[in-house]
Amino acid sequence: xxxxVESGGGLVQAGGSLRLSCxxxxxxxxxxxxxxxRQAPGKEREFVAAFNRNGGNTDYADSVKGRFTISRDSxxxxxxxxxxxxxxxxxxxxxxxxxxxYGLGIFRLRTSYDYWGQGTQVTVSx
Numbered sequence: 099x100x101x102x103v104e105s106g107g108g109l110v111q112a113g114g115s116l117r118l119s120c121x122x123x124x125x126x127x128x129x130x131x132x133x134x135x136r137q138a139p140g141k142e143r144e145f146v147a148a149f150n151r152n153g154g155n156t157d158y159a160d161s162v163k164g165r166f167t168i169s170r171d172s173x174x175x176x177x178x179x180x181x182x183x184x185x186x187x188x189x190x191x192x193x194x195x196x197x198x199x200y201g202l203g204i205f206r207l208r209t210s211y212d213y214w215g216q217g218t219q220v221t222v223s224x
Contacts, residue, residue, distance in 0.1 A: 100124035100213040102194045107218030110184055114222070118179040120194030120215055131197040131205050132177045134168060136190035136220075143193065145206045147179060157204040162188075184222045191217040 106118040118134070133148030147168040149156045156168055167180040177194060195211035205211065 100127055100196055100198060102196055102213055102215035104192065104194050104215040104218040107192060107220045109221045109223065112184060112186055112222055112224050114184050115180070115182045116184065116220060118181065118192055118194075118218060118220070120177040120179075122175045122177070122194075122196060127175065127196075127198070129196045129198055130201050131203075131210070132168075132170065133195045133197075133205060133211060134177075134179045135193045135195060135208060136188075137193070137217075138187075138190040141190075143208055145208075146192070148204050148206065150204045151202070155204055157206065181220070184220075186222050186224045189220060189222050191219050193217045 101123045103121045110116055130151045134146040135143050136146050137143040145159050147158045147166055149168055153170050165183045170177045194215040196213045198212045
């Protein structure tokens with residue numbers, strides 16, 4: 099079993115920054131990719147950012163490219179999402195996801211991930 103716990107959400111003004119963290123734990127945890135998704139009220143959960151197994155390659159949704167950065171600290175089994183220049187439309191619950199099924203590449207689909215965190219709320223005021 100893998101547990102993912104997000105933190106770092108909150109209320110911020112437009113133009114501000116937040117850094118989300120996702121701590122992963124579990125026996126023999128090995129991921130084949132980690133990602134961040136978000137879900138705004140009344141909308142489907144959407145892809146935000148992800149990296150591949152070794153973290154050497156990253157991918158971003160067009161809406162956040164140039165503003166958000168995904169990174170990881172392997173020693174701490176923690177993934178981060180640095181969010182800069184935040185906009186009101188970034189308001190959503192942000193979820194961390196882990197893929198433990200073997201696979202190569204970077205995964206944008208929700209169904210590609212095996213484990214999810216409980217989510218952390220990000221609210222950007224105008």
